[in-house]
């Protein structure tokens with residue numbers, strides 16, 4: 127898959143693409159990330175990419191024309207590489223977009239990639255967005271100064287789902303949201319942690335070697351945590367038929383708060 131990222135700050139991406147479990151996928155081009163520095167597509171003497179908003183007010187707006195030239199260059203390059211492919215999704219990150227969740231990440235991970243537009247300032251001239259953007263995505267109800275961090279978050283989430291990226295092929299099957307619930311807690315050495323406030327042992331069942339009991343304990347920790355923090359996810363899992371009778375019995379046994 128291929129992602130073409132149009133940004134004023136390509137240097138923010140480069141170090142990120144060189145670390146962690148995702149590094150191989152980026153370096154081998156299994157996930158081919160191409161950076162398109164928007165400043166290169168500004169044609170006037172000042173290499174302007176922004177200007178003041180019509181109607182007045184604070185802040186600046188990203189100009190259509192450099193973006194149109196960048197987009198034409200990206201599309202031409204993609205056609206040269208993949209002549210018969212359907213037109214790619216064009217993603218813009220903004221608080222007004224559709225909330226990103228693991229279902230959307232799975233959708234993107236199964237697809238051919240996308241063109242990704244990173245906004246700065248007050249955002250991009252609406253006429254450009256109307257002409258090109260097919261998917262407006264938000265990470266949540268908060269404001270950032272640019273779309274680069276959401277773009278990196280999406281690239282990370284999509285890449286770790288690619289074949290061979292995680293060390294253990296099964297390990298994303300127990301991530302939060304993989305079955306619609308929050309993940310259970312995890313423990314490693316030491317068996318007993320001695321602190322000034324006393325000792326904290328690992329939950330004994332995890333040392334028992336009883337795989338079925340361990341699986342049940344983890345499921346119950348997921349259910350209890352999800353019920354407490356995200357009751358909306360319990361409702362959704364119930365609707366989607368993802369809760370067994372045992373799960374329902376356990377949830378009924380939890381104290382109401």
Ligand code: 4GO
Nearest residue numbers: 219220245246249264265266270
């Ligand atoms: C995305 C972009 C927040 C998000 C952004 C988010 N802020 N919640 N800021 O995913 C246009 C210029 C949008 C800055 C960008």
